[in-house]
Amino acid sequence: MSVTTILNIAQSALDASQVAIQTTSHNIANVDTPGYSEQQAVLEEATPTPMSIGLMGNGVSVEQIKSYYDQSLQNAITNQNSGVQQQQTLETSLTQVQSIFNEDNSQLSTNLTTFFNDWSTLSTDPTSTADKETLASDGESLCTTFNTMYSDLVNLQGSLNGQVNSQIADINNTTSQIASLNKLIAESTNGTSEANDYIDQRNQLVQQLSGYMNISYFTDASNMVDVLTANGSSLVDDGVSYQLTVDPNATTGLTDVGLQGPSGSSQDITSQISGGSLGALLTTRDTTIPGYMNNLNGLAQSIMQNVNYFHEQGNDSAGIPFFQSSTANYAQGISLASQIENASGAVQTQNIMASSSTANPTGNDVALAIASLANETVLGDNTVTSTAASSATTPLGLTGHLAIDGVPITVGVGDSLSTIMTNINAVTGQTGVTASITQSSAGYQLVLTASSSSGNISVANGDLDTSSQSLLQTLTTNPVNAGTAMNLTGTIQLGAGNGGNEYSVSVQPTDTLTDVMTNINNINALDNTGVVASLSTNGSGDSVLVLTKGSQISIPSGTITGTIGLAGATYADYEAGVVANIGQATKTATNLSTYNQNMLTSLQQQQSQESGVSIDDEMSNLIKFQNAYQAAASIYTTAETLMNSLLEAVGITT
Amino acid sequence: MMRIGDAFRYQLYQTALSNLEGQLDNTAEEVASGKKVMVPSDDPASYAQNLEILAQQSQNTQYKNNLDSLQAQGSYYQTSVNSISNVLSSIQQLAIEMASSTVDANSRASAANQVDDLIQQLVTVGNTKVGDTYIFGGTMAANAPYTSNGTFQGSAEVGQVAVSSSTTVDAGISGQTIFTGTANGQAVDIFQTLQTFSQDLSSNNTAGLQTDLGNINNCVDLTANNLAYVGTYTKNISNLLTANSNTDTTLSEDSSDLVSADMAKAISDYSTLSTAYQAALYTMAKVESLNILDYLPA
Numbered sequence: 001m002s003v004t005t006i007l008n009i010a011q012s013a014l015d016a017s018q019v020a021i022q023t024t025s026h027n028i029a030n031v032d033t034p035g036y037s038e039q040q041a042v043l044e045e046a047t048p049t050p051m052s053i054g055l056m057g058n059g060v061s062v063e064q065i066k067s068y069y070d071q072s073l074q075n076a077i078t079n080q081n082s083g084v085q086q087q088q089t090l091e092t093s094l095t096q097v098q099s100i101f102n103e104d105n106s107q108l109s110t111n112l113t114t115f116f117n118d119w120s121t122l123s124t125d126p127t128s129t130a131d132k133e134t135l136a137s138d139g140e141s142l143c144t145t146f147n148t149m150y151s152d153l154v155n156l157q158g159s160l161n162g163q164v165n166s167q168i169a170d171i172n173n174t175t176s177q178i179a180s181l182n183k184l185i186a187e188s189t190n191g192t193s194e195a196n197d198y199i200d201q202r203n204q205l206v207q208q209l210s211g212y213m214n215i216s217y218f219t220d221a222s223n224m225v226d227v228l229t230a231n232g233s234s235l236v237d238d239g240v241s242y243q244l245t246v247d248p249n250a251t252t253g254l255t256d257v258g259l260q261g262p263s264g265s266s267q268d269i270t271s272q273i274s275g276g277s278l279g280a281l282l283t284t285r286d287t288t289i290p291g292y293m294n295n296l297n298g299l300a301q302s303i304m305q306n307v308n309y310f311h312e313q314g315n316d317s318a319g320i321p322f323f324q325s326s327t328a329n330y331a332q333g334i335s336l337a338s339q340i341e342n343a344s345g346a347v348q349t350q351n352i353m354a355s356s357s358t359a360n361p362t363g364n365d366v367a368l369a370i371a372s373l374a375n376e377t378v379l380g381d382n383t384v385t386s387t388a389a390s391s392a393t394t395p396l397g398l399t400g401h402l403a404i405d406g407v408p409i410t411v412g413v414g415d416s417l418s419t420i421m422t423n424i425n426a427v428t429g430q431t432g433v434t435a436s437i438t439q440s441s442a443g444y445q446l447v448l449t450a451s452s453s454s455g456n457i458s459v460a461n462g463d464l465d466t467s468s469q470s471l472l473q474t475l476t477t478n479p480v481n482a483g484t485a486m487n488l489t490g491t492i493q494l495g496a497g498n499g500g501n502e503y504s505v506s507v508q509p510t511d512t513l514t515d516v517m518t519n520i521n522n523i524n525a526l527d528n529t530g531v532v533a534s535l536s537t538n539g540s541g542d543s544v545l546v547l548t549k550g551s552q553i554s555i556p557s558g559t560i561t562g563t564i565g566l567a568g569a570t571y572a573d574y575e576a577g578v579v580a581n582i583g584q585a586t587k588t589a590t591n592l593s594t595y596n597q598n599m600l601t602s603l604q605q606q607q608s609q610e611s612g613v614s615i616d617d618e619m620s621n622l623i624k625f626q627n628a629y630q631a632a633a634s635i636y637t638t639a640e641t642l643m644n645s646l647l648e649a650v651g652i653t654t
Numbered sequence: 655m656m657r658i659g660d661a662f663r664y665q666l667y668q669t670a671l672s673n674l675e676g677q678l679d680n681t682a683e684e685v686a687s688g689k690k691v692m693v694p695s696d697d698p699a700s701y702a703q704n705l706e707i708l709a710q711q712s713q714n715t716q717y718k719n720n721l722d723s724l725q726a727q728g729s730y731y732q733t734s735v736n737s738i739s740n741v742l743s744s745i746q747q748l749a750i751e752m753a754s755s756t757v758d759a760n761s762r763a764s765a766a767n768q769v770d771d772l773i774q775q776l777v778t779v780g781n782t783k784v785g786d787t788y789i790f791g792g793t794m795a796a797n798a799p800y801t802s803n804g805t806f807q808g809s810a811e812v813g814q815v816a817v818s819s820s821t822t823v824d825a826g827i828s829g830q831t832i833f834t835g836t837a838n839g840q841a842v843d844i845f846q847t848l849q850t851f852s853q854d855l856s857s858n859n860t861a862g863l864q865t866d867l868g869n870i871n872n873c874v875d876l877t878a879n880n881l882a883y884v885g886t887y888t889k890n891i892s893n894l895l896t897a898n899s900n901t902d903t904t905l906s907e908d909s910s911d912l913v914s915a916d917m918a919k920a921i922s923d924y925s926t927l928s929t930a931y932q933a934a935l936y937t938m939a940k941v942e943s944l945n946i947l948d949y950l951p952a
Contacts, residue, residue, distance in 0.1 A: 032661050098694055103705055113709045117716035124723045124815050124825065127786055127796055360793035364813035364825065374713060375819040572709035580702030583694025590695060601669065604662060612659015619946045 003646065005049075005058070006639040012059030013632035016043050019062045020625040026193060027613045028622075035204030037069035037611035039196055064191030067199065069611045071219075077607060078207045078217075080600045082275045085211035087593035089280035093160060094586040097284070097292060100152045101579050108149065109575050111142045112303075116374035116571075123367035126354035136340055136347040139322065143334045146300045150331040153289050153296075160285040161254045167212055167278045168244045168257060174209045175227065175241035178202055182224035183239040190223075209235075214275030231272045233259055244269075254285065288585070295578045296331035299571065303373075304334055310369040314353020322352070322370075375570055392417045392437050392444040392489040393508060417446050422491050422504055436471075437489055444489070471507060472547070475516060479542030482513040482535055492520065513543055520547070667938050674931045681924045684915045691913040700912040707912070711905040713819065718898045720815050721891055724823065728888035730789055731827055734779050735884050738832065738844075739877045741772050741779075745848065746874055749867045752855060759858040766855035773848050777804055780829050790829030799829050804845030806830060817894050818901075827887065837876040844873045 020041040030036040044063040048055035103109050118135040125131055181202040188195040202225060206217055209227065215235065217227045227236040235242055245258035245266050257273060258266035270286075273279045304323040311322040321337040339351045355363030393416045415423075417437055424435035438445050471490035480486055492505040505519045513535065520533035535543040658666075684690055694701045751757065752765050780800035782789050791799040792809030799808030806829055813825035833844045847869040854862035 031659075038659075095693075095695070102693055103708075109705050109709050110712070113712040117712060120716045120720060120816055123813065124720050125785070125787065126813065355793065357793075360809055360811065362787065362791065362795035362813070363793035363809075363811070364815075368814055368816060368822070371816055573706050576702040576705040576709075579694050579705060580698040583696075583698030583701055586693075586695035587698060601666075604665075605658070608659040608662035609657055612657075612662050614657055615660050616946045617657065619950065623950075 003639055003642050006635065006642070009057070009059035010632050010635035010639060012046060012061060013635065014629060016041070016060040016062055017625045017629035017632055019065075021622065021629065023065060023193065024618050024621045024625060028615065028618050031613045031615060031618075033200075035200050035207070036613065037067045037196070037200050038613045039065050039067050039193055042066045065193040065196060066191070067196035067611075069200070069203070070607070073603065073607050073610060074203050074207075077600065077603045078203075078210045080596065080603055081207050082210040082214055083596040084593070084600050085277040086275050086280045087589055087596050089277040090284065090589040091586065091593045093156075093280065093284040094288065094582070094589050096156055097153070097289065098582050098586045100149055100156070101292070101582050103579065106145060106149055108145050109572055109579075111138070111145045112571055112575060113374065114138050115142045116371050119367045119371035122352075122354050123364040123371055126362050126364040126367060129349045132349040132352040133347055135352060136336060136349070139336055140341070142303075143323070143336060146296060146331040146334050150293065150296055153293050154332075157254070157285050157289050160281050160289075164255050164257070164278065164281050164285065165246050167281065168246055168255075171209065171212050171278070172241075172243045174205050174212070175236050175243075178205050178209070178225060178227065178236045179239050179241035181205065182236070186222050186224055186239075210276060212276045213273045213278045229259065229269055229272050230274065231269070233261065233267070233269060233272075235259075237262075257282075292578065292582065293331070297329075299574060299578075300330035300334045303571065304330060306373050307370055308337075310366050310373075311353050313356045314366045315355070315358050317356070318353070320351050320353065374572065392439075417444055418489060418491070418506065421446060422506065425491060425493055425504070428493075439489075472545075475513065475545040476547070477544060479538050479540075479544050480513055481541070482517075482537070482543040485510045485512055492516075513545060517545060663941075667934075670934055671931070671938075674927060674934060678924070678927045678931060681920055681927055684920045685917065685924060688915050688917070689913050690915040690920070704909050704912045707905050707909045710819075711902060711909070714898060714901050714905060717817050718895065718902070721817055721895045721898060724815060724817075724825070725888065725891050725895065727784060727789060727826055728884070728891055730782060730784055731884045732881075732888060734782050734789070735832060735877065735880050737779050738776060739874075739881060741775055742844070742870070742874050742877055745769060745772055745851070746870050749851065749863070749870045753860075753863045753867050755860070762855045762858050762863075766852045769848060769852040769855060773804060773845065773852065774802070776833075776844065776848070777802055780804070780806075780833060789826055790832060792826075792828035792830065795826075800845075804833075804849065806833070817891075818898070821894075823890065823894070824887070827884065831883075832877075832880050835876050835879070837872040837879065840872055842869070842872045842876045844876070847873050 020043070023039050023041045027038055042063045042065070043060050046058035046061045048057050050056075099105055101108075115135075115138050118131070118138050122128065122131045122135055181198050185195060185198045185202065188198060206215075206225060206227065209215060214230050215227050216230070216232075217225055217236075219225050220238070222238070224238045225236065226234065226238065228234055233242075235244075242262065243260045245260055247256040247258040247266065247268065248254070249256045256268050257270045257278075259269045260266050270282060273282055304325070308321040308323055308325060312319045314320065320339045322340055324333075324335045324337045326333055339348060341347050354367040355361060356365050357363055395416050421435040421437055428434050435446055471488065472492060474488065486507075487509045488507050488511070489509055490507050492507065505516070505523055507516055511519075517533040517535055520531060524532055532548050534546050534548070536546045537543045683692065691697045691700050691704065748765055748768065752762055777800045780790050781798040783798075787795045788797065788799050788808065789795070790808060791797070793811045793813055794807070794809040797807070799806055801807060808829055810828050810830040812828050814822035815825045816822050835842055847866065850862070851866040851870065853859075854866055
């Protein structure tokens with residue numbers, strides 16, 4: 001115990017206060033630094049000296065600079081950020097898609113209605129040149145609307161692709177910074193202000209990275225963070241980061257996201273990125289926009305084909321199309337036919353048809369038929385099946401015009417599902433589309449099956465249409481009482497694939513197996529199909545149908561892919577449906593964006609309570625440590641007085 | 655103990671204020687535009703439904719235009735059939751006079767000239783042209799349907815005009831319907847009858863003149879029926895116009911219900927939001943004035 005000890009204690013107190021004041025100053029300086037966690041000097045009493053009177057204190061020491069942060073809370077924020085960025089980006093990009101479809105901008109619905117109204121006007125004055133001029137001009141506006149909307153979508157896709165590229169650069173920048181910080185953290189000492197700052201910065205970067213894309217990450221034994229993609233490919237491994245690459249897709253021209261792995265070779269990870277802003281950009285670019293492009297194409301295709309179908313019947317089936325006929329890029333390329341508007345832009349009014357007959361020059365049947373397309377049910381996209389009907393054979397009371405792969409099928413008020421099916425199947429040779437009727441608890445539904453070139457079902461001997469297949473399979477494999485009504489509905493097509501005529505045998509619910517056999521044999525007698533039906537009866541008296549043409553015809557089973565059906569909508573309704581769809585998608589993204597943002601705010605609030613810098617706290621700490629410093633300084637004065645007194649006592653004057 | 659970091663406190667204010675600003679903007683736009691649904695995402699179902707209604711309304715306007723042109727044409731038919739009726743009345747008068755045994759061959763010959771003139775009048779009526787269209791030509795209305803001797807060269811068929819999404823009406827009336835037909839159970843051909851009458855007058859065929867008188871009576875009756883027919887035709891069109899106008903009103907109301915702003919509500923919302931915004935700013939100012947630095951000695 002000596003005066004020197006007192007000086008040592010004062011020294012330690014001054015040091016501790018200085019460190020504390022420095023830490024407080026650091027906090028104040030970083031009050032607005034994103035990701036900064038409040039730090040605090042943790043003070044500890046110095047190891048006491050044992051004396052005869054017990055342990056004597058030796059002053060104070062700074063144990064460590066503690067950073068106030070909760071790693072699990074930080075992880076929650078990091079994950080939440082992925083959702084926030086994803087929904088915000090979706091909201092932004094979908095709002096752009098929406099503005100393309102917004103009627104105020106596109107005028108698609110208006111132009112569509114005007115176009116068909118013009119045909120109605122022409123029908124009241126079929127020879128009017130003025131009406132035909134208007135029609136050509138409004139037809140051109142409709143084409144331009146389709147062209148513009150489609151190219152706007154293409155441009156938007158391109159601009160999103162640009163964002164994908166720049167985000168890939170941002171991600172690479174972020175991962176390489178995380179890797180550098182990993183090294184710095186491993187090299188620095190735990191519990192220092194320096195190490196805390198690095199960890200804060202790294203947390204901030206990981207949070208940023210998760211905003212870009214969905215990642216998983218963990219901290220390893222050496223306190224380094226390893227970052228992986230959703231499928232476990234490494235983005236950051238300790239001090240090394242792996243770069244994402246911009247790989248232009250040869251088909252689409254858009255960017256595939258590659259990952260330059262440890263082996264140096266790049267793998268395509270586009271499909272693994274489903275979250276964060278990059279995930280949202282990819283979803284909009286690759287799924288949403290192409291979906292709406294298909295909608296526009298379907299609409300443009302149907303209008304082009306249906307209008308042309310009637311227009312070509314004009315002037316004794318002169319075969320003059322109204323729209324330039326095409327087989328692809330419908331919305332992008334739809335334009336007036338060269339016969340309607342020549343290369344120099346002059347409208348050829350004499351080629352705009354109102355009447356189907358040159359003998360009736362002021363007839364208006366063509367104009368009327370085209371005008372009425374506006375009220376007809378048109379084909380939707382290829383995922384919709386028809387509304388269920390309670391019976392396959394009672395008239396549906398629908399009128400309309402289906403474009404099946406470009407071939408129009410007119411539906412009359414008296415047509416039943418079964419009639420429509422037969423009509424569609426009559427042109428299967430042209431369309432490659434076969435119709436069948438399914439029965440479920442919902443009722444009867446028309447299912448259209450598009451055969452792809454490779455998925456075509458080959459039918460033995462070429463005598464049966466593919467559409468007959470499931471019905472024939474039932475008739476030839478399920479034994480029934482040959483005299484009882486089978487409650488089956490459908491059509492057996494005979495003669496398909498021979499290049500000759502096709503004959504239908506219709507099966508009604510009241511038909512027995514014997515009836516079907518008789519009908520098939522009657523067709524043979526009348527039209528010489530060569531297909532002969534007989535019954536084969538088993539031991540319990542039930543029969544199956546046997547078909548022969550020379551030898552027995554085997555009914556093959558095949559894979560049926562894809563269904564198309566009636567959307568049950570007019571052009572205007574279909575267009576409105578597409579707009580409702582994009583509106584709903586935008587609304588959902590906006591709501592989810594708000595929801596995710598609120599969740600993030602609530603997490604940030606918790607984090608702020610834990611780690612945020614409060615000026616009030618810091619200022620009171622500053623005063624506290626300032627006072628402590630002053631007090632420690634006065635210990636010096638006291639010790640000095642003591643020392644001087646001692647020196648005076650021994651005769652040394654200072 | 656609840657403690658809030660300064661940086662986050664500012665962030666909270668920022669979020670709250672920008673939310674309020676956003677809502678204020680939307681409400682102001684609603685008031686200014688008079689529409690509560692401005693983009694599809696505001697209310698996808700209403701937006702789409704409104705698009706469908708607007709399309710229907712535009713179609714309905716087209717049907718109105720079609721009806722208007724039919725109505726205009728209808729008045730020409732009425733005038734034409736009236737003239738036919740007048741011509742036939744004078745011919746009927748003449749036929750009665752000429753059938754009398756006291757009339758001599760010379761008078762009959764001069765009456766024949768009169769009848770020929772009247773036939774030409776009827777040909778002119780049959781070739782009535784409105785704009786570029788001969789209204790009695792049917793689907794061959796680009797050229798005059800009647801030759802000078804009353805031979806019909808037009809078409810008995812008439813086009814159809816759509817007047818609603820499910821209804822079409824005849825685009826007009828063919829001359830065939832007006833100048834030929836059935837009356838009193840007998841086939842009637844006005845021009846044929848008058849030609850014969852004129853010939854019988856020239857040749858002083860008294861027996862023929864008796865038959866002609868009966869035939870001319872049939873022509874008069876046919877035309878009386880036609881007058882009623884044209885009346886019904888035009889009446890039907892004005893009824894359809896009334897229905898059309900009612901549909902238009904209903905569609906306008908439906909559209910307005912779906913997307914038009916409730917002004918009273920929008921304006922009161924706006925003032926509520928302004929108050930909230932001011933209150934937020936006031937609170938922010940008050941809380942920020944509670945700064946420890948203000949209470950520390952300089």
